[in-house]
């Protein structure tokens with residue numbers, strides 16, 4: 099169990115009007131370690147404009163700003179790092195390009211992919227999907243055991259992703275996830291994104307406290 103497990107926020111797939119304002123509200127509501135810009139259907143120009151608008155909001159609050167899928171653009175635009183999947187280019191080249199910036203790599207539920215990512219210099223390995231999600235069509239699932247095994251054997255932090263909510267996150271925290279990555283739990287929270295961040299923060303803290311008592 100990581101007593102300091104933290105929230106890793108990912109943007110909605112399509113940014114709604116006034117998203118910058120919503121983002122500031124969400125980040126001001128509690129503890130968020132990092133923000134990933136994930137716009138799968140946007141043009142390169144739209145992604146650049148989103149980076150210019152949103153990155154200062156995150157960085158002003160000490161929230162690391164990561165770009166999904168594109169290490170070269172992340173480095174060019176001065177992002178804090180990039181998140182790459184298994185089909186998002188050469189991870190070794192991305193490591194070199196990003197230098198001291200953060201590189202995160204999707205490892206699905208695979209111990210093999212995670213060990214390879216670690217050898218390639220990933221700053222974190224991402225496991226998932228742990229639960230059904232409406233945000234993305236996923237074909238790969240992960241089991242809690244991979245988090246336990248990873249945290250017992252390796253120092254590189256792990257991120258858990260996929261359908262995570264305040265109601266179901268406790269086993270992930272207790273299994274050793276260092277970060278919980280969420281989209282819907284924050285942006286689709288019935289009382290708004292700020293309430294979503296607070297609910298996730300409370301659930302993570304409660305799970306950590308329960309584990310500490312055991």
Ligand SMILES: Cc1ncc(COP(=O)(O)OP(=O)(O)O)c(N)n1
Pocket residue numbers: 106134136138166167181182183184185186202204224225226234257259279
């Ligand atoms: C923190 C985090 N983990 C996993 C993913 C998924 O990345 P990928 O497999 O490349 O899929 P897309 O996000 O590109 O659809 C992620 N983005 N972030």
Ligand SMILES: Cc1ncsc1CCOP(=O)(O)O
Pocket residue numbers: 226227230231232233234236259260261262279280281282283
């Ligand atoms: C990008 C991604 N990769 C695996 S699941 C997922 C979506 C996570 O979104 P949510 O937190 O809404 O399930």
Ligand SMILES: [Mg+2]
Pocket residue numbers: 166167181182183184186
């Ligand atoms: Mg990707």
